[in-house]
Amino acid sequence: MRTLKFLLQKEFRQILRNSMIRLAIFVMPVVQLIIIPLAADYEVKNINLAVTDHDHSAYSQQLVSKITASGYFRLTSYNNSFKEAFKAIENDKADLILEIPRGFEKDLIRENEQKLFVAVNAINGTKAGLGGAYLGEIIKDYNNDIRLKLVVPESFNPFPVIDITSSNWFNAEMNYYFFMVPGILAILVTMVGGFMSALNIVKEKEAGTIEQINVTPIKKHHFILGKLIPFWVLGNIIFSIGLIVARVVYGIVPVGSLPVLYACISMYLLAILGFGLLISTFCETQQQAMLIMFFFMMIFILMGGLYTPIESMPGWAQVIAQFNPAGYLIEVIRMVVLKGSGFRDITPHLVKLGIFAIVLNGWAVFNYKKTS
Amino acid sequence: MESVNAESLRKTYGREKLLAVDDVSFSVSKGEIFGLIGPDGAGKTSVFRILTTLLLPDSGTATVDGLDIIKDYERIRKRIGYMPGRFSLYTDLSVEENLDFFATVFGTTVEENYDLIRDIYIQIEPFKKRRAGKLSGGMKQKLALCCALIHKPEVLFLDEPTTGVDPVSRKEFWEMLKRLKMQGITILVSTPYMDEATLCDRIALMQRGHILSIDTPQRIINAFPDHLFAVKTGDMYGLLRALQSNKNITDSYAFGEYAHVVLPPSGISPEDVQAYLQQQGVAGIEWRKADVTIEDCFIKLLKV
Numbered sequence: 001m002r003t004l005k006f007l008l009q010k011e012f013r014q015i016l017r018n019s020m021i022r023l024a025i026f027v028m029p030v031v032q033l034i035i036i037p038l039a040a041d042y043e044v045k046n047i048n049l050a051v052t053d054h055d056h057s058a059y060s061q062q063l064v065s066k067i068t069a070s071g072y073f074r075l076t077s078y079n080n081s082f083k084e085a086f087k088a089i090e091n092d093k094a095d096l097i098l099e100i101p102r103g104f105e106k107d108l109i110r111e112n113e114q115k116l117f118v119a120v121n122a123i124n125g126t127k128a129g130l131g132g133a134y135l136g137e138i139i140k141d142y143n144n145d146i147r148l149k150l151v152v153p154e155s156f157n158p159f160p161v162i163d164i165t166s167s168n169w170f171n172a173e174m175n176y177y178f179f180m181v182p183g184i185l186a187i188l189v190t191m192v193g194g195f196m197s198a199l200n201i202v203k204e205k206e207a208g209t210i211e212q213i214n215v216t217p218i219k220k221h222h223f224i225l226g227k228l229i230p231f232w233v234l235g236n237i238i239f240s241i242g243l244i245v246a247r248v249v250y251g252i253v254p255v256g257s258l259p260v261l262y263a264c265i266s267m268y269l270l271a272i273l274g275f276g277l278l279i280s281t282f283c284e285t286q287q288q289a290m291l292i293m294f295f296f297m298m299i300f301i302l303m304g305g306l307y308t309p310i311e312s313m314p315g316w317a318q319v320i321a322q323f324n325p326a327g328y329l330i331e332v333i334r335m336v337v338l339k340g341s342g343f344r345d346i347t348p349h350l351v352k353l354g355i356f357a358i359v360l361n362g363w364a365v366f367n368y369k370k371t372s
Numbered sequence: 373m374e375s376v377n378a379e380s381l382r383k384t385y386g387r388e389k390l391l392a393v394d395d396v397s398f399s400v401s402k403g404e405i406f407g408l409i410g411p412d413g414a415g416k417t418s419v420f421r422i423l424t425t426l427l428l429p430d431s432g433t434a435t436v437d438g439l440d441i442i443k444d445y446e447r448i449r450k451r452i453g454y455m456p457g458r459f460s461l462y463t464d465l466s467v468e469e470n471l472d473f474f475a476t477v478f479g480t481t482v483e484e485n486y487d488l489i490r491d492i493y494i495q496i497e498p499f500k501k502r503r504a505g506k507l508s509g510g511m512k513q514k515l516a517l518c519c520a521l522i523h524k525p526e527v528l529f530l531d532e533p534t535t536g537v538d539p540v541s542r543k544e545f546w547e548m549l550k551r552l553k554m555q556g557i558t559i560l561v562s563t564p565y566m567d568e569a570t571l572c573d574r575i576a577l578m579q580r581g582h583i584l585s586i587d588t589p590q591r592i593i594n595a596f597p598d599h600l601f602a603v604k605t606g607d608m609y610g611l612l613r614a615l616q617s618n619k620n621i622t623d624s625y626a627f628g629e630y631a632h633v634v635l636p637p638s639g640i641s642p643e644d645v646q647a648y649l650q651q652q653g654v655a656g657i658e659w660r661k662a663d664v665t666i667e668d669c670f671i672k673l674l675k676v
Contacts, residue, residue: 006476014464208460212519215424215454216477217446371445372427 003218007226015230021196029188029238033245037180047131048076050085050094057105059146066142067098072134086119095121096131108146170255170338177250182333183306185242189265190272190300190326193235197276198293200227201368202286214370224365228273235269236262255340261333264346267353268329274360275325281367300326325356374435375527375558376400376423381432383418392418393429394581400560400574405553408562409569409666410578416562417457419578420531423560424454437526450478453520457532457562459512463505467496467515470504471522478523488555489518492548510541517548521557528552530561534568546571566667577670584673593664596672598622601642602630602662605654614652621645623675632662634672 015021049067053060068075073096077088088094099117108114118135122128171178204210213223243261246252254261276293283289303310303317304326310318321327328349335341376399383393393415400406408416421427423436425445434441439448461470471493475482486493492514499507504515513533520528530549534542546568549559561572569575570589577584577592585592605611612631615624623634633645642659649657 002479003477006473010462010465010469010473013469014462017464207463208456208458209462210460211426211456211458212454212460212474213477214426215449215452216474217449217479218477371425 004222004226007218007222008229011226011230015196015234025192025196025234025238026241029192029242030245032188033181033184033242034249036184037177037250040180044127044130044134045072047073047096047127047134048088048094049073049135050077050079050088050097051075052079052082052085052097052099054080054102055100055104059105059108060100063100063139063142064098067135067138070134070138072131089119089121095124095127096135098135109150178252178338179334180306181246181250181252182337183304183330185239185246186326186329186333187301187304187306188242189235189239189269190329191297192238193231193269193272194276194297194300195290195293196234197227197231197273198279198283198289199276199286200231201277201280202283202289205283206285220368220370221365224277224361224368227277228270228361231273231276232266232269235273236265239265252337254337256336256342260341260343260346261336263343264329264332264336264350264353267350267357268325271325271353271356271360274357274364277364278360278367281364300324303327304330306330325353328353373402374399374438375402375404376406376434376436376560378419378423378434379432381419381422381434382430383415383422383427384430391581393422396432396578396581396583398576398583398586400558402558403553403556404573405549405559405561405571407569407572407575408560408578409564409566409575409670410562411564413580414578415581416578417531418581420454420529420560420562424452424529425449426454450523451526453523453525453528455516455520455528455530455533457535459516461504461512461516461519464503466501466503467507468500470515471518474519475522480523482522485522485524488524488552489521491551492521493518510537510544513537513541513545514548517545521552525557527558527560530559532562532564534563534565542568566665566670569666575666577666577673579670579674585669589666592666592669596664596669597637598672599635599637599642600662600664600668601633601635601645602627602660603633603649604630604658605656607654611649611654611657614649614654615645617652618645618648623671625671627667630662632668634668 015025051064053064064075064078067073076093077085079085082097082099085094085097085099089097097117097119099119101115101117104114104116116139118132120128120132201210204213239262243254275296279292279296280289283292299320302308303313303321304324305321310321310327313321332341332346332349335345378399379397381393381396382391384390385392396415396419398406408414408419410416418427422429423434423441425441425448428442436448437451439451441448462473465473471482475485496507496511496514496518499511504512507515517530517533520530534545537545542565549561549571553559563569572589574586574588575592576586587595603611603615608626608631612624612626615621615631615633618640620636620640621633622636623632625632635642635645646657646659
């Protein structure tokens, strides 16, 4: 125990003495938590629209002003030929073309039917899909307005219609931050914990200090624990700072209880730190450890359900995602913060994270050899 | 009593099975300063790493302080002090913190064994608050020695402790070792500097994983069978070429500002060589009898 105490004292001294690490631990997560959710917004806005109006009628004017008034679109060019509008797409000045045919107003009233043409630049799939859908909605809405004006409404609809009313649970206003901030917090804890622990033992290898440690009677598990505990404590501190930022900046108050959240983050930190330590027992230089950790970090982030739901991934990807501890954390934090899940709801996650922690740390202790 | 005993140690590295240590056997008595002398790559560090339980030999056995290096490695680690060739203390901890840390991991305190390190530590004590990384080379050396000694080891392993240290500090360092020897500590030291060999009680000359000779420095020097002379002239290159062209001369090589000439016990005489040199057109030579050094012995052994 005395040995462990001194190992911990040494580790804390070294970590806190390094001003860059202090910055990385205490300042950078806060900055990222403030910047990323504000910038990485799912909503597609400012879609550039080119209108080719062959009609120049009151109706076509109304349609265009209705579209621009929606707030999603920005009218970047208004011209008489499709060719000109297409040039705007080619020059990246427009994402969508709406073509209004000649005689739009006249034929609509006379024949009760008229066609519009929408061309979408589909290079950015999300923007194209959402932009096309928004535009379709607005045109449909416009169509209803005209119908109301032209047709006397009957008291009963002659066709059976299913009217859908939805209500959003757990995030009633569909506030985007409520969804993103807990997930980004999970990623920040993962990054700091994973990188710090992966680089730490390797640093001792590079500096040669591990030689000196290896000839001492220090037990392997003491040494690994001495590396694990400081980063576990720091991880919890980062998480707490993150919760405060989420509350102060975004007004996110966890619905569930804090003990549940901390139980989960504590277990998760053991797993991810074990992973970092495992990597550092395999590597000889900090550069190697950094590259390998970076590779896994990408997978953790992109396959963890932060941006794209795991459920919509192909089957094989879902199998890989099963082995991604970060995915469990992101899910649990969202469950507890937004839904108020209790211990019973997150038990399966805790158990899985526990298995990760035992396997990864056990492997790290096994793989750390004092003799070569 | 034997403090360290190595028998037929062998170690190869990598897929090519490069021989780093080849059939190395020696024993060191308690309280002896034993030197492993040899050029870079001779296998000195590998022998040290095997004896300090950091490296497993491919074959052969060894004991340190009566304990087997494979079976009793945990007990050995409590009883030895190891100072690797490269400075390997925590550069971001202060002098004091490093010393405290290593005392603690060995389950002791600085106060308990302060006597042992006092002479060395008082020299770096004024800088005890300074980070180890900010010390000068000589001071780092002293701190590393303190850290290796703080748990009162039975056997001290010093791997090239004086490499890259100025001559004055080197001399000081060897004086420290002499004082430690008086405390009954067995010291194994490796060095590429031949002049340090005479400071050891016994030495082993190593080359390419082999031990060429083990004895006291004086006996190794006495065993030098040939006559040795030092020659100097303005044109050293011409001198050496002339010496090497004579097949009766056993050996000749540059040695500092002189050339050393090795002549067989019987046969060609110094006068013959001087006459030969004059005949070869090497003029203005300064000729004297030279004292045999360990380096001459080493060169002799390499040519056998």
